[in-house]
Amino acid sequence: MDDTLTIIKNNPSSIINIKDLNDEIVLLALKNGYIPKKEDFIINPKLKDYKILLDKALLTDSSVILFYSRNKLTDEIVTYAFNHGYIPKKEDLLENKELTHSSKFMKEVIRYDPRLIVLVAGDCLLLPSFIKEVFTKYKISEEDLITYPELRKNTNIMNLLPEYKIYYAYLNSEEKRNIIINYLKNGLDVTNIPFLDSNINGLCNKDKLKELIKYFKLNISEDINTQKKYYNILDKIIDGISNIRYLKSKNTTQYPDIITLNNKISLVFNRVLNTRDYTYIDNLAKELYLFTNKTISLQDITNNLYNFFDSYMDDNILHIELTSNFCNKILNYQRNTFLSITKQNILNSIISKLKLSKRKILSLTNGLKINKVANLLKNNNLKELNINEEEIQSIINNTKNIIINNKDIKKLGITINSIDLDKLINEYLFLGNTDKSLINNLLNINNKEVINYIYNKILQIRYKLSKNIKLEDNELINYDYSKLPKLNYNTYLILDKERYLNNIADILLNLDDNLINKILDSKELLKEVMFLLPLVNIIKEFDTKAFINIISNYKRIKDRLSNVYNYDNIDITNLIYKKFDEVINLGNAYNSVDNITVAALGNDVIDILGEEHSNEYADIYLKMLPRKMGAIPGISLQYKDYYLESGLYTDANRLVIGKKPNDFSCIDLFNKAGVNTYKEALLDNTGDVILIRDKDKKVVSRILVFRRGNIINMATGYNSSYPIEMYEQIADQMMSRALSSNDDIDYIFVDSMATFRVPDTYKTLTDASFINNFPHGGFTEKVVLLTSKNMINGFKDKEININYDTPVKPKYFKLRKDINYNPSESEITKLRALRILMEQDLEKKEILKRNFEPFYIQEYSMVICGEDWYLAIKNDNSIEEVILATADTRSNLEIDYVKSTLINKGKGL
Amino acid sequence: MKLIGIIDSYNGKYGLIKVNNELIDFESKDISFNQEINKNDKVEFRLEIKFPDIKIARNINKIS
Numbered sequence: 021m022d023d024t025l026t027i028i029k030n031n032p033s034s035i036i037n038i039k040d041l042n043d044e045i046v047l048l049a050l051k052n053g054y055i056p057k058k059e060d061f062i063i064n065p066k067l068k069d070y071k072i073l074l075d076k077a078l079l080t081d082s083s084v085i086l087f088y089s090r091n092k093l094t095d096e097i098v099t100y101a102f103n104h105g106y107i108p109k110k111e112d113l114l115e116n117k118e119l120t121h122s123s124k125f126m127k128e129v130i131r132y133d134p135r136l137i138v139l140v141a142g143d144c145l146l147l148p149s150f151i152k153e154v155f156t157k158y159k160i161s162e163e164d165l166i167t168y169p170e171l172r173k174n175t176n177i178m179n180l181l182p183e184y185k186i187y188y189a190y191l192n193s194e195e196k197r198n199i200i201i202n203y204l205k206n207g208l209d210v211t212n213i214p215f216l217d218s219n220i221n222g223l224c225n226k227d228k229l230k231e232l233i234k235y236f237k238l239n240i241s242e243d244i245n246t247q248k249k250y251y252n253i254l255d256k257i258i259d260g261i262s263n264i265r266y267l268k269s270k271n272t273t274q275y276p277d278i279i280t281l282n283n284k285i286s287l288v289f290n291r292v293l294n295t296r297d298y299t300y301i302d303n304l305a306k307e308l309y310l311f312t313n314k315t316i317s318l319q320d321i322t323n324n325l326y327n328f329f330d331s332y333m334d335d336n337i338l339h340i341e342l343t344s345n346f347c348n349k350i351l352n353y354q355r356n357t358f359l360s361i362t363k364q365n366i367l368n369s370i371i372s373k374l375k376l377s378k379r380k381i382l383s384l385t386n387g388l389k390i391n392k393v394a395n396l397l398k399n400n401n402l403k404e405l406n407i408n409e410e411e412i413q414s415i416i417n418n419t420k421n422i423i424i425n426n427k428d429i430k431k432l433g434i435t436i437n438s439i440d441l442d443k444l445i446n447e448y449l450f451l452g453n454t455d456k457s458l459i460n461n462l463l464n465i466n467n468k469e470v471i472n473y474i475y476n477k478i479l480q481i482r483y484k485l486s487k488n489i490k491l492e493d494n495e496l497i498n499y500d501y502s503k504l505p506k507l508n509y510n511t512y513l514i515l516d517k518e519r520y521l522n523n524i525a526d527i528l529l530n531l532d533d534n535l536i537n538k539i540l541d542s543k544e545l546l547k548e549v550m551f552l553l554p555l556v557n558i559i560k561e562f563d564t565k566a567f568i569n570i571i572s573n574y575k576r577i578k579d580r581l582s583n584v585y586n587y588d589n590i591d592i593t594n595l596i597y598k599k600f601d602e603v604i605n606l607g608n609a610y611n612s613v614d615n616i617t618v619a620a621l622g623n624d625v626i627d628i629l630g631e632e633h634s635n636e637y638a639d640i641y642l643k644m645l646p647r648k649m650g651a652i653p654g655i656s657l658q659y660k661d662y663y664l665e666s667g668l669y670t671d672a673n674r675l676v677i678g679k680k681p682n683d684f685s686c687i688d689l690f691n692k693a694g695v696n697t698y699k700e701a702l703l704d705n706t707g708d709v710i711l712i713r714d715k716d717k718k719v720v721s722r723i724l725v726f727r728r729g730n731i732i733n734m735a736t737g738y739n740s741s742y743p744i745e746m747y748e749q750i751a752d753q754m755m756s757r758a759l760s761s762n763d764d765i766d767y768i769f770v771d772s773m774a775t776f777r778v779p780d781t782y783k784t785l786t787d788a789s790f791i792n793n794f795p796h797g798g799f800t801e802k803v804v805l806l807t808s809k810n811m812i813n814g815f816k817d818k819e820i821n822i823n824y825d826t827p828v829k830p831k832y833f834k835l836r837k838d839i840n841y842n843p844s845e846s847e848i849t850k851l852r853a854l855r856i857l858m859e860q861d862l863e864k865k866e867i868l869k870r871n872f873e874p875f876y877i878q879e880y881s882m883v884i885c886g887e888d889w890y891l892a893i894k895n896d897n898s899i900e901e902v903i904l905a906t907a908d909t910r911s912n913l914e915i916d917y918v919k920s921t922l923i924n925k926g927k928g929l
Numbered sequence: 930m931k932l933i934g935i936i937d938s939y940n941g942k943y944g945l946i947k948v949n950n951e952l953i954d955f956e957s958k959d960i961s962f963n964q965e966i967n968k969n970d971k972v973e974f975r976l977e978i979k980f981p982d983i984k985i986a987r988n989i990n991k992i993s
Binding site: 264605 | 942961975988
């Protein structure tokens with residue numbers, strides 16, 4: 021070091037050769053006359069870390085401004101550079117992208133040359149008024165948007181280019197879906213959509229997508245034969261899904277197989293022998309009677325049981341061979357009943373998802389109109405009927421003439437009196453009394469055919485009048501499915517173009533190149549399965565994901581089933597019609613995530629995240645595990661029916677903050693707009709998240725929390741607001757902890773959009789720094805002050821002094837879970853899985869994976885675990901000790917403590 | 930559970946492993962370190978069971 025200083029003293033310019041710079045060296049160089057030049061910063065980029073050198077160089081060469089990082093730039097520096105001859109050049113800016121994030125800098129650049137607006141970074145905040153002014157001088161083209169990816173990310177600019185909305189990098193899934201459907205409806209090429217194309221904002225290679233989309237083209241016809249065909253297919257799909265639900269129910273059913281049932285009967289018999297109380301058998305009979313939903317007679321069941329009991333008394337063993345037929349019968353009847361009830365439930369639930377056929381709508385609409393006419397006539401409301409007295413009288417007279425002069429009636433010797441007919445018409449039309457018996461009473465007619473004829477003829481007047489009226493929106497059908505018939509292809513639209521287009525949109529939004537390749541692997545067979553596309557998303561088990569699982573593995577599924585069922589060239593109709601449940605199950609299994617990942621994250625978390633990206637989420641989780649500290653105080657409180665908790669950095673549920681409260685959020689690992697926010701909240705000292713759970717302890721929502729300098733700010737993202745009182749409680753807990761930790765947190769805010777309308781008693785602030793200094797995620801310019809250091813001590817804040825440069829130090833340790841002396845199997849299995857996933861040596865990791873087994877308590881006499889370790893004693897007294905590589909010194913302390921306790925208890929550790 | 934079986938079929942993308950007359954599904958991505966695997970190779974692997982009773986082989990290693 022002394023040598024370095026000596027060199028600098030003698031030859032200050034030699035600083036450009038020194039890699040390990042420090043303040044002393046820099047100041048010494050300057051003191052000894054060093055004048056930095058632009059080239060020096062290129063030769064030794066470390067020089068750029070020193071603002072003092074940059075400022076010095078700027079005095080002689082204004083283009084040095086390119087080397088400033090955005091947080092070193094001030095208005096003065098920008099102004100100085102531009103006033104002293106700095107000319108922004110496109111190539112320079114492309115090479116030194118750092119400054120394109122600075123709104124101060126880019127504003128001046130664009131003022132100089134409006135065309136350079138195309139170089140702004142996504143997060144460079146330019147005011148709409150400024151942008152509009154620039155647009156009068158330069159119009160951004162489609163080519164610009166394709167060429168400059170950061171431009172597509174700039175929300176303020178894109179908001180002012182509605183015609184190019186499809187290029188915006190941060191469209192939410194609903195906006196994307198609508199765009200795709202619009203393209204499909206108008207016959208446009210969806211492969212041109214920027215958010216699908218991997219060259220622009222998407223995940224799919226355009227040519228591959230083009231090839232795939234051909235297979236989605238189907239002829240969606242509303243003709244009755246096609247509807248009937250699809251009705252039959254849907255019926256088979258429902259059968260398959262009913263079976264899937266049955267198989268799922270077996271996990272929780274009392275008697276999943278004949279052995280369990282046989283054992284139960286045997287147990288009951290044993291009890292009877294011991295107690296001589298035969299009511300146990302009668303009770304079992306009743307239980308089985310209910311189990312089969314009363315489809316087997318109680319007498320039948322009782323007789324069988326008593327017969328078995330007679331045999332049982334011989335040797336006190338209930339042989340399965342004796343009871344198997346009976347047990348099979350019970351289970352089969354239960355299965356059939358379950359399937360039948362499930363199918364009915366599915367059919368009932370489907371109806372509400374289907375549109376009515378045009379035919380049915382017409383008939384319902386006509387019915388409604390006729391009812392309206394009847395009411396209007398009763399109320400003599402000719403105005404709304406769009407008819408006057410003369411016209412209606414003319415129609416009535418016409419009808420009267422037709423009836424009175426009807427030859428067939430006259431042939432029967434029946435004469436109809438005009439005045440009596442008037443009375444009848446009056447009753448029917450104007451009094452709303454349409455009883456057929458009136459025809460007999462008033463006209464003295466008994467002939468059934470004549471009665472029907474007159475009845476229909478008069479009521480036809482209503483039908484004629486119904487053509488004059490329109491129904492208001494609120495009069496139109498609000499489908500009351502209870503009055504409509506059960507599922508059939510006449511009433512309901514089974515094949516529906518809108519659902520078909522929605523399904524295509526949904527599939528496209530879930531594709532990437534990997535999946536497209538997999539799907540195209542089966543391309544010669546796709547036509548065998550694509551006909552199912554319009555039926556996706558009617559029943560929950562056959563949703564978009566299940567369909568993608570099928571088509572991306574179709575060849576493999578077909579090969580597998582032909583192997584199982586020994587078909588040489590499996591009959592495709594049989595495959596879908598009879599084996600639909602197997603088709604779905606195989607598709608899901610083939611695209612399923614590894615069980616080790618499931619064990620590590622937990623089923624609940626995987627269910628929310630979905631299986632396809634669980635491995636990537638698991639990678640994030642592994643990064644979360646070693647986190648021990650943060651710069652934001654954690655909280656734990658209950659607010660009404662909600663449980664709020666933060667600071668639990670290793671809680672796997674934190675991974676779902678992109679899916680709760682809904683999955684439109686951009687704060688997720690796979691959303692370009694919010695991925696940095698996601699990672700900061702989960703991994704960095706300056707970020708945290710408050711998980712909000714309901715009474716069942718399920719995560720229902722979250723609040724993002726960030727620390728900048730001496731403030732904390734919170735946001736929820738849009739469409740998610742909570743009462744200010746809840747935030748106050750959060751803030752009070754945080755501030756109390758901050759005070760007792762002697763932390764420099766002076767203010768705690770919440771974004772104005774995260775809460776309901778705030779009373780005037782609360783102080784609000786509006787400043788662009790609340791957007792600029794916080795990551796993308798629902799932070800706006802306006803915040804509400806929840807508490808401050810002064811407020812919590814009972815003082816008022818005369819003024820708010822936010823300081824973003826206050827050093828932020830992690831002071832808050834994550835609470836460790838207590839040692840658990842009775843952990844569940846899944847807790848230990850999770851630790852085993854995590855230990856494997858954290859292994860750095862790839863070969864060792866693969867071996868560990870191959871040997872992975874879930875933890876089974878029956879193989880162990882004792883198991884104890886902590887947050888990141890477990891200790892288990894096998895039945896053969898061998899010891900298993902697993903400690904995760906979280907480098908938390910507390911783990912070893914805990915294990916040592918447990919071991920010493922066990923030794924003291926004589927456990928021989 | 931770790932098992933040993935014989936490759937019954939494999940087309941470079943997916944295949945089946947035979948274990949005691951039962952066939953277990955596998956995909957090429959589950960072959961450890963992209964080893965070359967051929968029909969009749971003896972392999973060890975971890976068995977996974979997916980709903981309702983679909984057997985999948987993971988972390989497959991050729992042993993002869």
